Amino acid sequence: MNLIFLTLLLLFQATLSSSTTSNTLNQGSSLSVENADTDVLVSPNGDFSAGFFPVGENAFSFAIWFTKSSVPTVVWMANRDQPVNGRRSKLSLTEDGDLVLLDVGRVRFWSTETTPSSHVKLQLYDSGNLVLRSAAFGEDVVYWESFESPTDTLLPNQNLTMNTRLVASVSRTNYSSGYYHFYFDDDNTLRLRFQGPDRVVASVYWPAPWLGPFQTGRFRYNISKSATINSIGDFASSDNLIFSALDHGAKINRRLTLDPDGNLRLYSFDEKTKSWTVTWQAISSPCNVHGICGPNSMCSYDHVLGRSCSCVPGYKVKDSSNWAFGCEPRFEWRHNQESSFHRIANAEFYGYDKNFYENLSLKECEEKCLFFSDCKGIQYHMSNVANPGSRCYTKHLLVNGAHTSSFPGDVHVRLPKDKISYFEKLHTKLKSEQYCSSKLVLLDRTYNKAKENGGLKVLLWVAIALAGVEITCVSVVLSFLYCSRKESKLNSHGYTLAALTRFQKFTYAELRKATAGFCNTIGAGGGGTVYKGVLADGRVAAIKRLTESNGGEAEFLAEVSTIGRLNHMNLIEIWGYCAEGRHRLLVYEYMEHGSLADNLKNIELDWEKRFDIAMGTSKGLAYLHEECLEWVLHCDVKPENILLDSNYNAKVADFGLSKLLNRGECHDPSFSRIRGTRGYMAPEWVYNLPITSKVDVYSYGMVVIKLVTGREMADQHGRLVTWVKEKMYGDGDRESRIEEILDPMLELGEFDKEKIKLLVKVALQCVEEDKDARPSMKQIVEMLEYHNNQH
Structure with missing residues (x-):
């Protein structure tokens, strides 16, 4: 996938280099995503281009990029977190003077929200600044400019102010907003800050957080917040942060970029090699960047191998393609369980101290931690000669971990005493696995592509039909073999x-x-x-x-x-x-978009897709219940077990070893143990009633309710059902009240009310207490398909 994406970029650049374009978009005109190779604004000096830039398979963002580098270098994006479809999307300068980005020609994803009177035009300057201006009545008025809303890059003579900030991308191939920010803090000082993917853990890491502004040469007391870099490589800000490029003095192309690894770097462009060279960086030691390896993990740096991340003993990596998520425990604490500590020498976890103590022995420090059930470990070290004694920090969270041979302290991680030996052996065994390098991850958004050629489609359907006949014949043989x-x-x-x-x-x-x-x-x-x-x-x-x-x-x-x-x-x-x-x-x-649970907060999951997901899930369950050779109960239908492919088509997962029974067998003694997930379990499990396929129907109904409302239901899901019923049927005012239950993540104007009402009606039938009042999955499929056929 990465190879395809990079090839796409190279072809994209080659096509642009052969196109003839201008630097101006006039009022009433548009740039089309389907003509991305020709609908491009190019600065007069040819250094910069503005247009639709590919950020994934059939996904585009409107961007400005530097054209002379061997691979296009993006310096600004309008819709980095919400790419548009590769069909019928466009950037329009309306007759009213508003610059609007439309997805599939109708949904507004981004706008300058300007309304100049007349003679307005959009121009790309030699500086890389995209400007919306008007020259009416002899006055040159600027209504909007890209320099006032930077993404991750500051170009020469572009100001960083109190109202702007640089936000790093997630990775070098995923341009979405990442976890690092360069901004003016409340004390008027420029800082680098980490904001974790869970939006809970956050901390400033540059300048060194234990130093005050005056110790770093910064000024707090100023009335302005402004910073800029000039074309000869000098950076200066109102808080007295001053630095220069190594090649200071030369007038060449430069950029100041907050990179995905959290380091702020100044780059200079080499015309001979067509590449960028780092001429200044904020942080010399990569492991000083907070959050780079996520919670419960350690960052290490080697001059040959580079930076690497590893989980501490007793923990396992959450997502090795994105270490910002860190590691999670392999254990669960039991009440009154005894604890012990594993020592990691020359290491620290910075921040999130529970308490601080001086002049305690190591054993006394450990006892302070053991007194609190939520203490995860301790930081312990001896002070220097000038200030002798020990320092003990008990840790509420194990974050910002770094291992450095010169660091004078140790970390002691708290673990269950009866498992510490096992975890230490496992850690040694899996150490090479935990050092797996992070993979490049593309933006996880794919859109439906343009329709195929008609003739080709006919041939394809003929081939599918012939294959279907063959599969049917094979299935008959397999059925015979199975029955025998x-x-x-x-x-x-x-x-x-x-x-x-x-x-x-x-x-x-x-x-x-x-x-x-x-x-x-x-x-x-x-x-x-x-x-x-x-x-x-x-x-x-x-x-x-x-x-x-x-x-x-x-x-x-x-x-x-x-x-x-x-x-x-x-x-x-x-x-x-x-x-x-x-x-x-x-x-x-492998399913590209992961589970339904992962996507419920994804704005791409519009009402049409949600209806299709409900339909697809019902068909999969109906097949398990009534069409396959054995009667299969899933027993754990929930959003986590509904997976989505690249086109958001639903596929039921984890049905494999759930429960396979002979057809017609309605009850089995092996069903004595409660199965499923809280919030989605049918009442039969709780009251020890006969288990039938209707337990899956109940769970399906709860999934649909969550699909429509977006609300959590792990607790008191009965109240949620009652609330939905009241909004659906209460007071007889169905048209107005149904909108009150819809997921607030999505805009209300973009859905078929009748479809949503049908989904809610079906879901409420599915979650009836009496299993005999619930429809079968086959009946649910018929109800949903009937609605589709009528529309």
Whole structure:
């Protein structure tokens, strides 16, 4: 994917270099995303271009970029956090003088909100400044300019003020707003600040937070907040921050950029190599940047290997492609559980101290931590000769961790005493895995592409029809084989399983290699952990490592053989398995957009997509309940188990080893244990009533309610259902009250009211206390499809 994206950028640049363009957009004119190669503004000197810039597959942002570098260098973006579709999107300078960015030609994503009277035009200057101006009646008036709203870069003679800031990108290929800010603080001082992805942990890390402004040569007391860099490489601000480029004096192209790694750097452009060179940077030691490795982890730096991150013992990485999320514990604290400490020499966690004590012994310091249940560890070191004695810091959070051989203190991480030996051995074993380098991650937004050629589409449908006939014939044969129970005689190598289901048997070593040592975690649950991996044939896969059990290989293969027969477009496809020793793994297709739970706060999930997700999920569950060879209960239908592909099509996941029963078997003694997730469980589980497919129907109804309302339901979900019923049916005023329950994340003007009312009606039927009052999944599919056919 990264290769495709970079190739797209190079082709994009090559096309632009051959196009003939101007630096002006006149009133009433537009730039079209479909003509991104020609609808471009170019500065008179040719240094800068402005137009639609690709930020993902079929996703674009309106941007300004430096054109002379070997790869285009983006210096400004209008819609970095909300890309537009590659079809029918445009930037328009309206007759009213407003500069508007429209997604698919109708949804306003960004605007200058200006209304000059007449003679207005948009111009790209040699400086890289995009200016909306008017020269009417002999006056030159500027109504808006890109220099007044920087993203992550400051160009020469562009001012940083009290109302602006630089915000780093998430990564070098994901231009969305990241976690680092360069701004004027309340004390009028320029600072670098980390704001974590959870928006909870935040801290200033430059200048050194333990130093006051006067100790760093800064001035607090000034009446202005202004900073700028000039063309010869001098930076100066109102708080007396002054620095110069190493090549100070030369009039060349320069830029001051807050990079994704949190370091502020001044770059100079080399005309010979067509590349940028760092000529000044704020921070010399990469591990001094807060949050660079996330909570519960340590940052280390080597001059040869560079910066690396690793979890402390007892913790595991959340997302190795983005270390800002840090690590999470492998354990849960039990009441009155005994604790012990693991020492990490020459290391520190900066900030979030619970208490500070002087002149305590190490044991006394540890006892101070043990007194509080929420103390995660301690920082302990001896003071210098001038101020002898010890210093003890008890830690509320383990953040901003750094390991430096010269640091005079140690970290002592608090862990369960009965597991500390195991965690220390595991940490040593997995150390190489935890040092996996962060991968480049593209902006996670993909839009539907333009329609295919008509003739090609006909041929494609013919091929699909022929394939369908073949699949049907094969399915009949498989059904016969299944009914005769020949698959129950699976041999230990799984050859019969592979023949019957087209499954591939993987070795544990193959899957370990595919996941880079089980490094990139993309999900976890009670049944195991899911990792992203790349198979030997190049396919990207989701590899689920099941929790170890005492079940034999034959039993596991028998269950997997049945799963292999579940084939539906709204069920996650399983490609293969591994049953080697105690290792049990399943290999699934990888879903680009992750789970529904991950996307509920994504503005791209509009009402049309939400209806389609409800429809697709119902079809997948209906197949499990009524169409496959066995009667399959999912038992844990929730947003986390509904995955979305690149086009936001829904596929039900984690149905694999849920519960497989013979058709017509309505109750089974093995169902005595409560299954599912709080907030989505049917009453039958609680009251020990017979378990049928209606438990999945109930959970589906709760998912749809969350899909419509966007509200959490882990607690008191009965109240949420009552509230939705009141808004749906109360006082007979259905048209006006239905809007009060809709997810406030989305604009109310962009949806079909009848579709939403139908979804709510279906959901309320699904969550009836009496299971007999609930519809079947097949009936739900019919209701939703009937509405679609009527419209």
